[in-house]
Amino acid sequence: MASNDPLILSLDEGTTNAKAILVNRAGGVVARSSQPLSVAHPQAGYAEQDPMAIWQAMLAAIEGCLSQTSAPIAAIAISSQRESVLAWERSTGKPLSPLVSWQCRRSSGFCEALISDGHADLIRELSGLAADPMFSGGKMRWILDSLPDGQARAEEGEICLGTVDSWLLWQLTEGAVFATDASNAARTQLMSLGTVNWCPRLLDLFHIPLCALPEIRPSAGCFGETSTFGRLPPGVPVMSMVGDSHAALFGQGGxxxxxxxxxxxxxxxxxxxxxxxxxxxPGLATTVAWQTVGTTYALEGNIVHTGAAVGWASRLLGAGEDLDGLTAEAALLPNNGGVYFVPALGGLGAPHWRPDARGLICGLTDASTRAHIMRATLEAIAFQIRDVFEAMQQACSIPLGELWVDGGATRNEWLMQFQADLLQRPVIRSLSPEVSALGAAHLAGFALGWWIDSAALADLDRPRQRYEPRQAISPEIYAQWKHALSRTLLQA
Known part of the structure; x- marks a missing residue:
């Protein structure tokens, strides 16, 4: 492949990193760049990020990627964290709020009121989502209530309410386009799954003006063209936008x-x-996986704390730069020593949906060590995944076989083997650290005609590692997890 063949620039804006990769027509990554992001917790239950810091980090990642090649850029693809939302002024593009993170629980009171007033079933029926503060609708309501004349200004069209994808698109096009895609809109509690449009009944329930929301478009297609930013030339089409989890499923070939x-x-x-x-x-979400020539729906289960639980435990235990050493020590233990950790640090997601739940470490004795607590943290990831996997299997008429995994925690080989043993199914780990960005690039390439159908996409090379179940985990170990989980729910 010639060095001047066009490439797709795929942007992946996550919670902790802004990434950019360049993808060729073989589906391979030829350049990558990343910038770290921080999350602020101004008070208990609150989580937010600086929208301009996100944009500046993304610009730096773009610059770092484009500095590695002189090849032309055929298109831009965007994968982004979901449910997080902000407000900005339509006339100036100036942020009017922080990016209220998907982790944030500040809209808990509003969601509790919706449930108390009997609206939870309607929200689930129309949007496929629980009346939980994880999702965007309650966060939008909080933002408008916190802004001076927020509701009135939104109704006058002066305020834009958008998820991260629409914020990045606005920035890339210098305010020329205010749009989102169906997968991101499906995570707001405001979109009808049946029509794939903003739902008037849900907008009335959350009291969100339609004119404050972006246009919903298919996940693959031209969203707009870029302005000039450093090495990024003007006129590059943005050809896909998709939520990061949906992009990962697409990138895995699912x-x-x-x-x-x-x-x-x-x-x-x-x-x-x-x-x-x-x-x-109940306990799971129905969502739009992506929208191309038609709409692909999916069943999803969201776990609130996995990697975040490891980070929290690392800080608690004073691991510092030696997290890898501590996790290795935890893996060498013969068992968990009876220690269990339910990481409900901001409530529990699927399949429980209990925002009032709080974390619990139990089973400690005078023989317990830091390694036991870290072992319990790693095991909690696998236990929570089994909980959701089994709920999915009960809901699906088709047997679920092997589990395809991606993300930072999958680098822990002990965890991958434990997961396979716990599920008694093969676990297939993607060896690509950028599966979400690749999925967004594949959608953009589909829109460009690089790959004409799912068969062509499925044929792309996907390096993977397979973990077969070696031994069944004792039922007692999983039963003790369930017992710890019940204690967490009882104290909520």
């Missing part, structure tokens, strides 16, 4: 029902395609 992937990041998402739109299952 196009058919029965395929299930788990992305292990700050939190975790298990997702499997559905043969058609079906009623939402």
């Amino acid at each position: 196009f058919l029902p029965g395929h299930v992937k788990a992305t292990l990041g700050t939190g975790s998402s298990l997702m499997t395609p559905l043969p058609q739109l079906t009623p939402s299952i």
